[in-house]
Amino acid sequence: GAGVSQSPRYKVTKRGQDVALRCDPISGHVSLYWYRQALGQGPEFLTYFNYEAQQDKSGLPNDRFSAERPEGSISTLTIQRTEQRDSAMYRCASSLGARSETQYFGPGTRLLVL
Amino acid sequence: AQKVTQAQTEISVVEKEDVTLDCVYETRDTTYYLFWYKQPPSGELVFLIRRNSFDEQNEISGRYSWNFQKSTSSFNFTITASQVVDSAVYFCALSEAWYGGSQGNLIFGKGTKLSVKP
Numbered sequence: 001g002a003g004v005s006q007s008p009r010y011k012v013t014k015r016g017q018d019v020a021l022r023c024d025p026i027s028g029h030v031s032l033y034w035y036r037q038a039l040g041q042g043p044e045f046l047t048y049f050n051y052e053a054q055q056d057k058s059g060l061p062n063d064r065f066s067a068e069r070p071e072g073s074i075s076t077l078t079i080q081r082t083e084q085r086d087s088a089m090y091r092c093a094s095s096l097g098a099r100s101e102t103q104y105f106g107p108g109t110r111l112l113v114l
Numbered sequence: 115a116q117k118v119t120q121a122q123t124e125i126s127v128v129e130k131e132d133v134t135l136d137c138v139y140e141t142r143d144t145t146y147y148l149f150w151y152k153q154p155p156s157g158e159l160v161f162l163i164r165r166n167s168f169d170e171q172n173e174i175s176g177r178y179s180w181n182f183q184k185s186t187s188s189f190n191f192t193i194t195a196s197q198v199v200d201s202a203v204y205f206c207a208l209s210e211a212w213y214g215g216s217q218g219n220l221i222f223g224k225g226t227k228l229s230v231k232p
Contacts, residue, residue, distance in 0.1 A: 031218065033218075033219060040224070041224055042205050042207070042223055043159070045220065048218070059219070089157075091159065093220075102161055103161075105159035105161075
């Protein structure tokens with residue numbers, strides 16, 4: 001079946017603009033995770049959802065970052081007033097359930113803030 | 115505190131050599147899960163294996179094998195008879211499963227870049 005999809009795959013924006021990154025999980029997957037990966041590093045946790053409920057947002061760097069999953073399927077990660085330090089690969093993953101089920105990752109969105 | 119250490123930043127081998135990628139973890143939990151993911155040059159993250167803390171049996175899948183040792187908090191990954199297509203960055207990751215909670219986020223190491231030369 002279809003895997004996790006993310007859009008856009010690449011996003012170039014100017015500092016100060018808002019961006020919205022979309023994630024479409026594997027059908028039927030309850031849990032959805034957002035990670036950020038800097039060059040040469042492993043992914044770092046941002047936030048996650050079970051169904052539509054945001055369970056943990058402890059990894060969001062500051063209040064410019066927010067995420068939602070209103071119908072328990074597609075999720076959007078929004079970054080307001082982007083800064084150059086926000087440039088990174090943003091990865092979404094989904095799993096059948098919570099409690100450390102295997103997470104399957106999407107292709108990522110490469111964000112570049114000029 | 116939870117942490118994953120992959121001390122080898124880069125490894126270079128010649129095709130058909132065996133290679134072992136090291137992973138050492140720290141956790142406060144008695145129930146946890148360990149994972150390996152592969153990131154080929156194309157950039158996606160591909161799941162390889164998941165192992166829970168109660169299962170210390172080694173696992174073999176084709177040319178891949180994993181050695182889990184709780185006594186040394188290690189979960190090492192060996193590729194036998196390496197091939198050029200094995201060239202990638204390999205990440206080890208940890209997930210804690212607190213009883214009664216719903217945690218599950220992955221804590222990744224920094225990755226080991228493996229280059230297999232023909």
